Amino acid sequence: MRKIVFLDIDGTLTDFEGKLPDSALEALKMAHQNGHLLVICSGRGLTQIRPFFRTSPLFSGIVCAAGALVLEGGKILCNETIPEKELSPLVNFLESTGCYYFLQCTDGIFGTKTSVEMGTNLIGNGRLTPKDREERFGRTDITEHPKDLTNCNKVVYYNLPGTLEEARQRISPYFAVTGSSFKFPKGENITHDGEITIASCPKSFGMEQYLKHVDATFADTIAFGDGPNDNEMIESAGIGVAMGNAVEPLKKAADLVTTDIHDNGIWNGFVKTGLIEGDLR
Numbered sequence: 469m470r471k472i473v474f475l476d477i478d479g480t481l482t483d484f485e486g487k488l489p490d491s492a493l494e495a496l497k498m499a500h501q502n503g504h505l506l507v508i509c510s511g512r513g514l515t516q517i518r519p520f521f522r523t524s525p526l527f528s529g530i531v532c533a534a535g536a537l538v539l540e541g542g543k544i545l546c547n548e549t550i551p552e553k554e555l556s557p558l559v560n561f562l563e564s565t566g567c568y569y570f571l572q573c574t575d576g577i578f579g580t581k582t583s584v585e586m587g588t589n590l591i592g593n594g595r596l597t598p599k600d601r602e603e604r605f606g607r608t609d610i611t612e613h614p615k616d617l618t619n620c621n622k623v624v625y626y627n628l629p630g631t632l633e634e635a636r637q638r639i640s641p642y643f644a645v646t647g648s649s650f651k652f653p654k655g656e657n658i659t660h661d662g663e664i665t666i667a668s669c670p671k672s673f674g675m676e677q678y679l680k681h682v683d684a685t686f687a688d689t690i691a692f693g694d695g696p697n698d699n700e701m702i703e704s705a706g707i708g709v710a711m712g713n714a715v716e717p718l719k720k721a722a723d724l725v726t727t728d729i730h731d732n733g734i735w736n737g738f739v740k741t742g743l744i745e746g747d748l749r
Contacts, residue, residue, distance in 0.1 A: 471743060472682065472689045473499065474509040474531065474675055474701060475734075477521065479694035480711055483729055486518070491749060492734035498744040500526045507531060507678060509671050511663060511697045513572030513621065514539070515607065528682075533572050533621035534646075534665045534697050535674035546677040547574060548669045549619050554642045556615040558623065558664065561638060567628040570608060574619040578611040587626070623664040624648070632662060643667055647696045663697065672700035690741050692726075692734065693718060709737045 482488045505528040508521050514532050529540040538546040562569045568583035636645045644667040691705035694714040702708030710722035711733045719725050726737035732749040
């Protein structure tokens with residue numbers, strides 16, 4: 469029976485250096501040949517997703533910006549954006565804290581001059597070349613008027629003072645505030661980082677939009693993830709699979725825990741869920 473397989477990227481398909489394990493690629497090819505639909509389901513903005521995942525025939529669709537933007541065959545099926553009445557006070561709050569932040573929009577990633585400069589100095593401790601930075605995090609353009617962006621799907625922040633719970637209390641309930649799924653290497657000057665999404669549009673919302681398009685239901689799905697923003701995806705799927713390197717709450721919510729990404733996690737998860745035939749590795 470055909471399954472729709474939703475796959476997170478960072479920490480699930482690739483490690484946090486962007487490497488896709490050979491066994492994962494092999495599993496993807498076999499599942500595709502078996503007639504299953506493979507769908508990217510990532511917190512990344514569309515322009516942050518590497519070309520392979522956007523253009524490879526292995527993938528039938530993309531759910532990105534943590535559920536707000538959904539595409540199939542390059543066609544936009546759903547594009548939920550933050551209205552000015554919510555974006556403006558959010559930007560005011562972030563600016564008041566002195567943190568740096570970026571706006572994930574349908575057509576790119578944008579930040580103020582200060583945020584872009586701070587990000588360059590802090591992420592990678594200044595050791596990444598512009599090319600390396602763009603490959604890992606996507607191209608970022610400077611905007612002098614972040615409040616005026618009309619196609620913003622999501623906001624990410626770094627070094628926000630206080631705790632995650634304090635941020636939730638200070639930000640409009642229109643938004644969901646989640647700890648970052650991206651794990652920076654030791655030595656990075658990153659403290660409290662996270663993402664601010666439209667509360668009504670988690671990954672499960674994006675999954676639902678895609679499923680309607682292909683005339684399928686959640687019962688037909690298997691989902692793989694590792695981070696805090698994968699919780700709704702894992703709980704909504706017919707079978708939710710947490711990577712061995714996943715955060716503990718996600719492992720508890722999952723139906724199945726596979727091995728670590730560096731220990732053939734995708735391959736073993738695909739075998740255990742019947743997407744492909746083969747021996748566990």
